[in-house]
Amino acid sequence: MKIQMKTPLVELDGDEMTRIIWAEIKKTLLEPFIDLKTEYYDLGLKNREATKDKITVEAAEAIKRLGVGVKCATITPNAERVKEYNLSEMWKSPNATIRSILDGTVFRSPIIANGISPLIPLWKKPITIARHAYGDVYGGVEAYLPEGGKVELALPDGSKKTVAEIEGGFIVQGTHNTDKSIRSFARSSFNYALSRREDLWFSAKDTISKIYDRRFRDVFGEVYNGEFKEKFASAGINYFYTLIDDAVARIMRSEGGFVWATKNYDGDVMSDMLATVFGSLAMMTSVLVSPDGNCEFEAAHGTVTRHYYRYLKGEETSTNPAATLFAWTGALKKRAELDNLKELADFSSRLENAALDTIAEGVMTKDLPPLFKRENVVPRGVSTKEFLNAVGERL
């Protein structure tokens, strides 16, 4: 008998090569074993056009209602796509729409397979990074004063603070953030660390920025003490605040195995560094977590357009399905946790292990052999289908 589910998952289908892989994963690795229950939303660009993008909003509302979603990569239209798909409008990025409805934070974690080792040998476990996606320099205003002058910060109470008074050219920048956004970010971060049962680190530069960065630190502290301290204690995990430069130094010598919440700019820079150290975009998963704990799982990469055009010509492609597969297992595990379905949770872990073991024993898509190093194992690059079948056999 197949594994039963209680509540459906919200399934958000997508575009191009990942849409093909999506169907293959379901057919080869999920439907033969699980009585898969999903509420299906087709976010493929054709259907976004047909529904005037209402489908994206409906899918986000469904995640709010059901708690867990899994999303295939989707095209974010640009001028070329508007032509290619004959669009009536340049629809917004679905990820941006969903993120604003869920008020969520994106967490990125690497998939670590034996043989695909991080460039930093000490790192044994994933480091998940969360980037605050609001404000700071991304919502800043700037000016260049070639002749110099005086710049003041005028506050609503009528008082003023001098930013700079300089003869000769200078530059200034005004940035902001809000209590509300920082609080949501903190809640999402604590919730996510709790669901992974890993410590949460948060870093800023409050020794230098005594009001701005200090406010971040204080809000995280308030949310932790008020809402998460006991939950963390019973899960056996810790919350750790440290200065950003100290965090970087500690991370370099760590084993990994924690969640790192970062301010907007720090996350922008550090997420690219982490992705590179852990190997490949095709081995990076991503979860959007709302402050009240709703989750949407996806691969960090896009729709792999170049492979899709080859697929359309009839070529068998070797596109790595790992991140999309782990989006499914992540979502199934979360569903299993919420509905208390041990069999489903165990199956999801077995499926992840089958994929990791397949790679570790040398069978992988063609993006990975150049990164693979394991004694007595010669890596073999195979097609997506062959890889999924090998995982299926092992399962």
Ligand code: NAP
């Ligand atoms: P991409 O789809 O991530 O692919 C860029 C390149 O990275 C590919 O050409 C391929 O390199 C390699 N790659 C990425 N994923 C791979 C995988 N699973 N297996 C093997 N190789 C992989 O980025 P893009 O080409 O810039 O964007 C394509 C479309 O995706 C765009 O329309 C964009 O809007 C959309 N996008 C969506 C999301 C999302 O939904 N979350 C995120 C990013 C981009 P080689 O060609 O060298 O093999």
Ligand code: MG
């Ligand atoms: Mg970046």
